[in-house]
Amino acid sequence: xxxxxxxxxxxxxxxxxxxxxxxxxxxxxxxxxxxxxxxxxxxxxxxxxxxxxxxxxxxxxxxxxxxxxxxxxxxxxxxxxxxxxxxxxxxxxxxxxxxxxxxxxxxxxxxxxxxxxxxxxxxxxxxxxxxxxxxxxxxxxxxxxxxxxxxxxxxxxxxxxxxxxxxxxxxxxxxxxxxxxxxxxxxxxxxxxxxxxxxxxxxxxxxxxxxxxxxxxxxxxxxxxxxxxxxxxxxxxxxxxxxxxxxxxxxxxxxxxxxxxxxxxxxxxxxxxxxxxx
Amino acid sequence: xxxxxxxxxxxxxxxxxxxxxxxxxxxxxxxxxxxxxxxxxxxxxxxxxxxxxxxxxxxxxxxxxxxxxxxxxxxxxxxxxxxxxxxxxxxxxxxxxxxxxxxxxxxxxxxxxxxxxxxxxxxxxxxxxxxxxxxxxxxxxxxxxxxxxxxxxxxxxxxxxxxxxxxxxxxxxxxxxxxxxxxxxxxxxxxxxxxxxxxxxxxxxxxxxxxxxxxxxxxxxxxxxxxxxxxxxxxxxxxxxxxxxxxxxxxxxxxxxxxxxxxxxxxxxxxxxxxxxxxxxxxxxxxxxxxxxxxxxxxxx
Amino acid sequence: xxxxxxxxxxxxxxxxxxxxxxxxxxxxxxxxxxxxxxxxxxxxxxxxxxxxxxxxxxxxxxxxxxxxxxxxxxxxxxxxxxxxxxxxxxxxxxxxxxxxxxxxxxxxxxxxxxxxxxxxxxxxxxxxxxxxxxxxxxxxxxxxxxxxxxxxxxxxxxxxxxxxxxxxxxxxxxxxxxxxxxxxxxxxxxxxxxxxxxxxxxxxxxxxxxxxxxxxxxxxxxxxxxxxxxxxxxxxxxxxxxxxxxxxxxx
Numbered sequence: 001x002x003x004x005x006x007x008x009x010x011x012x013x014x015x016x017x018x019x020x021x022x023x024x025x026x027x028x029x030x031x032x033x034x035x036x037x038x039x040x041x042x043x044x045x046x047x048x049x050x051x052x053x054x055x056x057x058x059x060x061x062x063x064x065x066x067x068x069x070x071x072x073x074x075x076x077x078x079x080x081x082x083x084x085x086x087x088x089x090x091x092x093x094x095x096x097x098x099x100x101x102x103x104x105x106x107x108x109x110x111x112x113x114x115x116x117x118x119x120x121x122x123x124x125x126x127x128x129x130x131x132x133x134x135x136x137x138x139x140x141x142x143x144x145x146x147x148x149x150x151x152x153x154x155x156x157x158x159x160x161x162x163x164x165x166x167x168x169x170x171x172x173x174x175x176x177x178x179x180x181x182x183x184x185x186x187x188x189x190x191x192x193x194x195x196x197x198x199x200x201x202x203x204x205x206x207x208x209x210x211x212x213x214x215x216x217x218x219x220x221x222x223x224x225x226x227x228x229x230x231x232x233x234x235x236x237x238x239x240x241x242x243x244x245x246x247x248x249x250x251x252x253x254x255x256x257x258x259x260x261x262x263x264x265x266x267x268x269x270x271x272x273x274x275x276x277x278x
Numbered sequence: 279x280x281x282x283x284x285x286x287x288x289x290x291x292x293x294x295x296x297x298x299x300x301x302x303x304x305x306x307x308x309x310x311x312x313x314x315x316x317x318x319x320x321x322x323x324x325x326x327x328x329x330x331x332x333x334x335x336x337x338x339x340x341x342x343x344x345x346x347x348x349x350x351x352x353x354x355x356x357x358x359x360x361x362x363x364x365x366x367x368x369x370x371x372x373x374x375x376x377x378x379x380x381x382x383x384x385x386x387x388x389x390x391x392x393x394x395x396x397x398x399x400x401x402x403x404x405x406x407x408x409x410x411x412x413x414x415x416x417x418x419x420x421x422x423x424x425x426x427x428x429x430x431x432x433x434x435x436x437x438x439x440x441x442x443x444x445x446x447x448x449x450x451x452x453x454x455x456x457x458x459x460x461x462x463x464x465x466x467x468x469x470x471x472x473x474x475x476x477x478x479x480x481x482x483x484x485x486x487x488x489x490x491x492x493x494x495x496x497x498x499x500x501x502x503x504x505x506x507x508x509x510x511x512x513x514x515x516x517x518x519x520x521x522x523x524x525x526x527x528x529x530x531x532x533x534x535x536x537x538x539x540x541x542x543x544x545x546x547x548x549x550x551x552x553x554x555x556x557x558x559x560x561x562x563x564x565x566x567x568x569x570x571x572x573x574x575x576x577x578x579x
Numbered sequence: 580x581x582x583x584x585x586x587x588x589x590x591x592x593x594x595x596x597x598x599x600x601x602x603x604x605x606x607x608x609x610x611x612x613x614x615x616x617x618x619x620x621x622x623x624x625x626x627x628x629x630x631x632x633x634x635x636x637x638x639x640x641x642x643x644x645x646x647x648x649x650x651x652x653x654x655x656x657x658x659x660x661x662x663x664x665x666x667x668x669x670x671x672x673x674x675x676x677x678x679x680x681x682x683x684x685x686x687x688x689x690x691x692x693x694x695x696x697x698x699x700x701x702x703x704x705x706x707x708x709x710x711x712x713x714x715x716x717x718x719x720x721x722x723x724x725x726x727x728x729x730x731x732x733x734x735x736x737x738x739x740x741x742x743x744x745x746x747x748x749x750x751x752x753x754x755x756x757x758x759x760x761x762x763x764x765x766x767x768x769x770x771x772x773x774x775x776x777x778x779x780x781x782x783x784x785x786x787x788x789x790x791x792x793x794x795x796x797x798x799x800x801x802x803x804x805x806x807x808x809x810x811x812x813x814x815x816x817x818x819x820x821x822x823x824x825x826x827x828x829x830x
Contacts, residue, residue: 190819256749258775267755291710
């Protein structure tokens with residue numbers, strides 16, 4: 001049996017608040033192979049924190065702790081900060097929500113992608129440029145020669161996100177964590193970006209963790225789904241079986257989203273007292 | 279005591295008073311968690327108490343000359359020694375606290391509201407009002423504080439009141455700039471648009487919506503500026519243009535002590551310590567207040 | 580009577596024309612959607628109606644009265660707006676009670692305490708929220724307060740600028756239900772800007788699709804059930820939003 005790409009057991013992330021320590025992720029466990037996993041939840045569910053915890057990016061005063069946190073056999077918790085830096089980007093990468101905020105506004109696009117590459121590999125200038133152009137082409141940017149000299153504010157949201165993807169995938173990581181990669185994009189661009197992520201993940205044989213608040217979107221682009229609520233996983237199922245979801249929270253979420261062919265007079269509202277939610 | 283605390287920390291206040299007091303209490307609690315801010319607050323408390331209770335704290339008359347006891351070392355009888363006229367320096371420092379407190383309070387009361395109003399109006403309206411007001415502000419801002427104060431007292435005559443006015447005139451532009459910058463951050467915000475849509479007049483929006491949001495950064499800036507104001511007043515006093523003898527103003531005391539600095543160091547350095555201590559107190563408190571009052575921290579949840 | 584009429588509306592920001600030639604007629608009591616992606620100009624249209632985007636030409640009239648280019652006190656009692664970002668639409672230093680009393684104070688209306696309590700109840704907030712500050716409220720609760728504030732002056736027309744796009748799915752459902760109920764109870768007219776087609780399907784009777792500042796199609800919201808749109812941009816938007824255009828060919 002091949003080593004799973006990622007093994008998480010009993011992950012906890014907590015933060016101090018005036019009212020004492022609060023756990024935003026409570027005892028999360030899952031295993032990931034080279035497949036696509038979707039983590040769905042509303043704000044405050046802990047889904048984004050999970051992504052950051054895997055990369056050990058939870059900053060003090062937050063604390064993370066797990067019984068097992070293994071990536072490709074490597075125990076992530078025992079790695080020093082320096083060793084984690086070697087892993088981040090090179091083996092595990094993360095795409096974030098809004099390219100407006102995740103791209104450096106004072107560096108050109110080409111420089112940023114090159115930096116992502118040079119952090120992990122030593123290459124000559126011409127090789128770097130070739131790789132950058134090749135990467136931009138693979139994210140379907142049409143005239144990469146022109147784009148590498150642009151600044152982030154000169155590109156559209158969709159293109160900015162594609163640049164972010166290029167930057168994060170150029171070191172050829174094994175695992176990609178995408179944290180709401182399309183929430184800040186227009187609807188027509190969302191599908192393009194997700195199709196692109198999907199294609200790249202398949203071509204490179206990567207694992208994907210797609211974090212989103214949109215259940216239907218995750219169902220379309222993932223093999224398995226975890227639904228999180230208040231820091232815990234309330235549902236774990238195959239994407240194809242989503243409509244057979246058993247937990248009332250998942251059912252509630254599915255029912256509460258308006259449909260394209262809406263005929264209901266009123267949308268069913270989550271009855272939060274049905275389980276021990278807040 | 280706990281019932282009062284519970285009342286203040288209640289999640290669902292039942293009245294505006296309870297809500298406002300609860301908010302103030304929470305901020306106080308947060309402030310008290312910062313050790314430096316507590317130190318700063320204690321220093322300032324000492325300043326205020328010294329000023330209020332000077333006649334009871336000071337062991338001797340600050341103005342009483344005793345030429346037999348000139349330039350004595352600090353000792354049990356005179357904690358900070360005596361100056362060239364035999365006056366007890368400790369008592370003079372205590373009484374000097376009154377003058378210092380008066381200076382900072384008056385400058386704050388004159389300069390801060392003026393700067394706040396001008397900055398808020400400038401930032402809110404924009405356009406030519408902004409250009410004119412900021413032009414005027416820039417004119418004042420470009421004048422060095424001490425030189426303008428010098429010019430002012432030269433014109434009106436030396437004295438503590440004129441020194442205060444001179445310092446206030448040079449301080450307000452900085453506050454106007456801050457208020458304007460602060461106003462610009464939320465000027466196009468949806469809550470301002472909502473007020474306009476509800477039919478609120480500009481005056482109402484400025485006084486009831488814009489100004490309250492500028493006050494936190496104003497409070498922080500004024501507190502941090504106090505150190506500078508004290509030093510400017512001391513500088514004027516040093517030059518003989520602020521408080522006139524025999525008032526025990528700390529800057530003037532340093533000035534007089536210059537002549538004896540090598541052999542009788544305490545005459546100049548004791549009031550100097552007092553200035554440093556009070557300035558530090560204001561800086562620590564100001565930093566602590568900034569952490570507590572910064573609207574960006576309290577804004578989004 | 581028409582609630583909102585826009586004729587040949589052109590709106591500019593500085594030297595750029597952001598909206599061109601918009602012609603829309605919203606009937607009284609209707610719920611009308613303005614749909615489009617970012618940069619389509621849909622929010623700008625709302626702002627022009629409200630008087631917050633003064634640089635426009637053409638005609639705007641609300642409830643029979645032509646609109647001027649500025650904000651207007653009398654207009655405040657006719658038409659109000661709910662904004663997109665619940666975090667930015669409430670003054671951070673005012674309690675809920677303060678926010679809701681303000682419109683009454685501006686217009687010199689009495690009986691404030693009763694009206695505030697009644698309105699809180701109407702938007703589904705109980706009295707324990709009355710003296711809270713915005714940072715003590717969740718996004719959904721803030722949006723309810725914003726809706727309550729808009730309704731304090733009892734307007735007949737409501738402009739809704741993406742009122743739920745910043746909210747979680749479950750909270751969105753509650754707010755949409757609330758808006759629908761309020762419209763039914765008070766006979767309001769809604770002009771709602773959104774990019775979310777299923778929301779239009781739930782909330783609105785008719786929709787206008789905007790692209791790059793122009794209206795490309797006006798259709799009944801029933802068209803979302805079978806994708807029977809005529810304009811290619813609308814069809815592309817429909818497909819990208821997960822609509823099944825083949826449905827109209829299904830028997």
